Each structure stands twice: as C-alpha cells, then as structure tokens.
Amino acid sequence: MTGYERWDLVVVGAGPAGSTAALAALRVNPAARVLVLDAAEFPRDKVCGDGVAPHALDVLTGLGVDVGALTAGTAPIRDLRLTSPRGVTAVRRFARPAAVVPRALLDARLVAAARTAGAELRRHRIRSLTPTEEGVDVDGAFHARTVIGADGAESVVRRQCGARSAKAGTTAIALRGYTSAGPWPAAEQRLVMSTTHWPAYAWVFPVGDGTANVGYGELIRQKPPTRTHLTERLHALLPDCPPLTLRGHRLPLSPGRPDVGRGRVLLVGDAASLINPLTGEGIYYAVLSGSLAGAAAMTPDPAGEYRRSLHRLLGKHLRHTDALAMLTRMPALVDLATSAARDGQRAFDDLVEVGLGPGTISPALVTAMLRTSIGSALEHSRSLRE
Ligand SMILES: Cc1cc2nc3c(=O)[nH]c(=O)nc-3n(C[C@H](O)[C@H](O)[C@H](O)COP(=O)(O)OP(=O)(O)OC[C@H]3O[C@@H](n4cnc5c(N)ncnc54)[C@H](O)[C@@H]3O)c2cc1C
Incomplete structure (x- = not known):
C-alpha cells in the first residue's frame, strides 16, 4: 500500500457529527492522526431548523468546546408554544433555554474547534471504501485504522459498508x-x-x-x-x-434500533438515521453519537465500544421514541399530551426531554395524560347532562 496516506482515523463529513467525532478522538488521544474529509468548502449552509437543544451543548461542553463562542450572535430561546393537531395550545418555559444557531455559523465554528484540537480538514468527496486487514482504504488515496461515516442523510459511507438504509415510512x-x-x-x-x-x-x-x-x-x-x-x-x-x-x-428518522456500521466503519448522526422521529431533532443525536464513536475509535475495539456506549446512553430512549412514533400516528394522543403539557410544567418538561434529549416515557407524563383524559371525559358527560 505504498502511496497511501496513513491516518488513525478518517472522518467523512464535517457536520456536527463529524466535527464532534474528531474532537472526541483527539480528546482521548491528542497525538492521534485525524483527517476530516468533506465534499463542501466551509463555511457552508445546511438545510435545517437550526434549533440546538441544551443537551447538544452539554455534550460539546464535555469535549471542551466554548459554547458561548459557538452560540455567539444568537439569543437564548426560553419559551415554547406548542399547538397540537386539533388545536390544543400549550405555552410554557423550557427548563433550560434552547439555542437557534444558523448552520452556516454552527458548523464552521465546530470545524474550527476540531482543527484547533489537531484535526486536518480537506475538501474531498468520498466515493469508495474497501476493508483491508489493518483497517479501511478510502478512495485508494487514504488508509485509516477506523473510518467514521458522518456524511449525512444520503451517506455514501453507509451504502459502501453495506449498512441498512432507512426503513420505508421512516x-x-x-x-x-x-x-x-x-x-x-x-x-x-x-x-x-x-x-x-x-x-x-x-x-x-x-x-x-x-x-x-x-x-x-x-x-x-x-x-x-x-x-x-x-x-x-x-x-x-x-x-x-x-x-x-x-x-x-x-x-x-430513527427506526428504534439503528444500524451503526460494519467492521471498522462506524456510522454517526444522519448517516446512521439518528433523527428523533417525534420532532425531527438530529443535532443532539449527531454530537452524542459523534462523541461516542470518536472516543471508541481510539480503543482496540471501536465497533464494540461504540455499540455498547450508544446502547447505554440512548438505547432505551430510541426504543421509546420508536414506540411513540407508532402511537402518535393517532393525532388524538398528541392532543392529549399537549393538554397535559398545558396543564402542568412536569408533563411539559418530560415531553421536551423525549423530544429534544434522551428522555423516556415517564410515569409522571403517563399519569398527567390519564388525569387530563379523565378530566375531559368528566367535563364532557357533565355538559351532556346540563
Ligand atoms: C429542514 C430540516 C430542519 C431540521 N431542523 C432541525 C432542528 O431544528 N434541530 C435539530 O437538532 N435538527 C434538525 N434537523 C436535522 C439536522 O439537520 C440533522 O440531523 C443534522 O444536520 C445531522 O448532522 P450530521 O453531521 O449527521 O450531518 P450533516 O449536517 O448533513 O453533515 C454531513 C456532511 O457530510 C458532507 N458529505 C456528504 N456526502 C459526502 C461525501 N460523499 N464525501 C465527503 N463529505 C460528504 C456534507 O457536505 C456535510 O457537510 C433538520 C433537518 C432538516 C432537513
């Protein structure tokens, strides 16, 4: 394999998942040779709602990113107005404010943080991956011990490594x-x-x-x-x-049990279909999965380590959001959850945790929904008697 550039880690894609993967790898091993390849020149736009949950900022803070600088020029968003399919409205304060950072800014700032930590960024659109005895060959030009596919919704890495693509209807x-x-x-x-x-x-x-x-x-x-x-x-x-x-x-959208790669190729963020099926929120999953895969890439068993840590931190949440995505095909259930959030801060906070963070269906939320549904049934029968 003469003529190949050798790297400890090649990250494909420099969105939130890819930059965070590079940051996490270099945090574990500051001497690691980490190459980030992206088809685009930065700064670049990315079609997104730009909403950044506080949970995503927590992950980045844990990796030493200055989130004040990351969100500079934007203002904290404190309140949420939620209108359900049949018009129930809940207006409440977030337990912790959210940020809205245009992706042209957010992604360029994260790329800069990864480069400061020691990653090398190159403009290159990858087309092929070939597993070797020692790792993975990328486009016949680069050789990496581990490759992280962070190349988004249309991931070439996912297709090249033979991982499942999104299920129909997700x-x-x-x-x-x-x-x-x-x-x-x-x-x-x-x-x-x-x-x-x-x-x-x-x-x-x-x-x-x-x-x-x-x-x-x-x-x-x-x-x-x-x-x-x-x-x-x-x-x-x-x-x-x-x-x-x-x-x-x-x-x-997340199918509940995402396929996160094969052999020495790990998939993160949208490349692994990691988007919350209830809200479309993907930046938190992108930085969380990126941070876990980046750290795992520096261990002797990257795939095993990545699967275990992702399962530990998100497994239950992903199964709950998958079940909820099925249940909420009935809009009446979303009306009920919104009514419960309108009537109580605890139900609202729990809903936000499921929609933006790693939350699960909590007993408090179920109780609040039952209470709301019994309350409206009683009111309905009272109005029929009058
Ligand atoms: C309309 C819309 C609104 C959304 N709103 C929100 C929101 O408000 N909040 C939220 O949290 N999430 C939101 N999401 C989801 C969020 O945008 C994604 O989950 C997030 O961008 C995933 O990050 P990523 O790093 O995995 O991928 P991306 O951000 O897509 O980055 C992938 C990178 O890979 C590069 N690339 C692609 N192919 C190749 C290749 N072959 N070779 C090299 N590089 C390549 C691309 O240039 C890109 O830079 C929204 C999505 C959409 C479409």
Missing part, C-alpha cells in the same frame, strides 16, 4: 427559509401541528438577531410531496408568514 422531508419580517415573539419557539398529512408540523425558530428560521415538514409516504405542496402547507399553518426563499432536505 423518512420525512422538510423545507425552510429565513425571514426578518414575521410577527412572532423573539424569544419563543413555535410548533404548529396539523391533522392534514399528519404527522406534519410547521415551525418558527427565532435566531435572536431579528431573523427567524421558518419551515414545514411531513413524513414521506408512497412518493415524496412536491415543493408546491410543502410551501402551501407551511403558509396554511403559518398564515402570517411573509413569502420566503425555501430549501428542502430529507430527514432519515
């Missing part, structure tokens, strides 16, 4: 744009769900600099919806929204 599509002209409060995130084409919702995520990220997404059924349909749905759910320039992208 991919969503969404589009988004930016506006500075919306009528919405500056420190409130807004989610408006809809029974039409359910599961589907529109969002408004203010950045804190006078602009807001506005978008709409729904599950892909037999064939992908058209841009015209998605744009019409956005304006139907957010009638005050001014005209926008919109861009769209696919979201491979």
Whole structure:
C-alpha cells in the first residue's frame, strides 16, 4: 500500500457529527492522526431548523468546546408554544433555554474547534471504501485504522459498508427559509401541528438577531410531496408568514434500533438515521453519537465500544421514541399530551426531554395524560347532562 496516506482515523463529513467525532478522538488521544474529509468548502449552509437543544451543548461542553463562542450572535430561546393537531395550545418555559444557531455559523465554528484540537480538514468527496486487514482504504488515496461515516442523510459511507438504509415510512422531508419580517415573539419557539398529512408540523425558530428560521415538514409516504405542496402547507399553518426563499432536505428518522456500521466503519448522526422521529431533532443525536464513536475509535475495539456506549446512553430512549412514533400516528394522543403539557410544567418538561434529549416515557407524563383524559371525559358527560 505504498502511496497511501496513513491516518488513525478518517472522518467523512464535517457536520456536527463529524466535527464532534474528531474532537472526541483527539480528546482521548491528542497525538492521534485525524483527517476530516468533506465534499463542501466551509463555511457552508445546511438545510435545517437550526434549533440546538441544551443537551447538544452539554455534550460539546464535555469535549471542551466554548459554547458561548459557538452560540455567539444568537439569543437564548426560553419559551415554547406548542399547538397540537386539533388545536390544543400549550405555552410554557423550557427548563433550560434552547439555542437557534444558523448552520452556516454552527458548523464552521465546530470545524474550527476540531482543527484547533489537531484535526486536518480537506475538501474531498468520498466515493469508495474497501476493508483491508489493518483497517479501511478510502478512495485508494487514504488508509485509516477506523473510518467514521458522518456524511449525512444520503451517506455514501453507509451504502459502501453495506449498512441498512432507512426503513420505508421512516423518512420525512422538510423545507425552510429565513425571514426578518414575521410577527412572532423573539424569544419563543413555535410548533404548529396539523391533522392534514399528519404527522406534519410547521415551525418558527427565532435566531435572536431579528431573523427567524421558518419551515414545514411531513413524513414521506408512497412518493415524496412536491415543493408546491410543502410551501402551501407551511403558509396554511403559518398564515402570517411573509413569502420566503425555501430549501428542502430529507430527514432519515430513527427506526428504534439503528444500524451503526460494519467492521471498522462506524456510522454517526444522519448517516446512521439518528433523527428523533417525534420532532425531527438530529443535532443532539449527531454530537452524542459523534462523541461516542470518536472516543471508541481510539480503543482496540471501536465497533464494540461504540455499540455498547450508544446502547447505554440512548438505547432505551430510541426504543421509546420508536414506540411513540407508532402511537402518535393517532393525532388524538398528541392532543392529549399537549393538554397535559398545558396543564402542568412536569408533563411539559418530560415531553421536551423525549423530544429534544434522551428522555423516556415517564410515569409522571403517563399519569398527567390519564388525569387530563379523565378530566375531559368528566367535563364532557357533565355538559351532556346540563
Ligand atoms: C429542514 C430540516 C430542519 C431540521 N431542523 C432541525 C432542528 O431544528 N434541530 C435539530 O437538532 N435538527 C434538525 N434537523 C436535522 C439536522 O439537520 C440533522 O440531523 C443534522 O444536520 C445531522 O448532522 P450530521 O453531521 O449527521 O450531518 P450533516 O449536517 O448533513 O453533515 C454531513 C456532511 O457530510 C458532507 N458529505 C456528504 N456526502 C459526502 C461525501 N460523499 N464525501 C465527503 N463529505 C460528504 C456534507 O457536505 C456535510 O457537510 C433538520 C433537518 C432538516 C432537513
């Protein structure tokens, strides 16, 4: 294998998952030779709602990233206004504020942090992987002991290593744009769900600099919806929204038990279909899976170590969100959960943990939903008697 560049770790993709993987590997072994390959030149845009959960910032803080610098120029978002498919509205304060950081900024800042830690970034679109006795050959140009595939929803690494792609019925599509002209409060995130084409919702995520990220997404059924349909749905759910320039992208949602690679190839973030199927939130999973895979790559058993740590930290949560994704195909259940969140802070906080963090279906949330449903049944029978 003369002529090959030799690396301890090659990370394919420099989005949140890839940069975090590089950071985590270098945190375990600062002397490791870590190469990050990305098809794009940074800074680059990425179609996203730009919402960054506090849980994602926790992971990055644990890796020594200055999250103040990462979120600079944006303002903390303290409140959430949730409107359920049939119009129940809950407005409450987050237990911890969320951030909204345009991806052109967030990703460039994370790449810079990985480079400062010692990673080398090169512009290169990868096309092929070949397993060898000692590791993996990348495009006949690089040889790595371990490869981390962080190349997003259309992952070439996933296809090349033979991992399963997203199951039918677990991919969503969404589009988004930016506006500075919306009528919405500056420190409130807004989610408006809809029974039409359910599961589907529109969002408004203010950045804190006078602009807001506005978008709409729904599950892909037999064939992908058209841009015209998605744009019409956005304006139907957010009638005050001014005209926008919109861009769209696919979201491979978590199937509950994601396929995270083969041999010395580990998959992270969207490449492993790690997007919360209830909310479309993927940045927390991307940085968490990236951090676990990066650290695992520095051990003698990268695949085993990565699988075990991911299972320990997210296994139960992923099974719960998978079950909830099935149950919430019935919009009535989401109406009920939103009513419980409207009626009590504890139910609201638990819902946010499931939707944005590693939370599971908590007894407190189930009790609150039962209480709400019994309450409305009693009210209904009282109104029939009157
Ligand atoms: C419309 C929309 C709204 C969303 N809103 C939110 C939100 O508000 N909050 C949230 O948490 N999540 C949101 N998500 C999900 C989130 O965007 C993803 O989960 C997240 O970007 C995953 O990060 P990643 O690093 O795995 O992949 P990506 O961010 O997609 O990065 C992949 C990188 O790989 C590079 N690449 C691709 N192919 C190759 C190749 N062959 N060779 C080399 N490089 C390659 C790309 O250039 C890119 O830089 C949204 C998604 C969409 C589509």
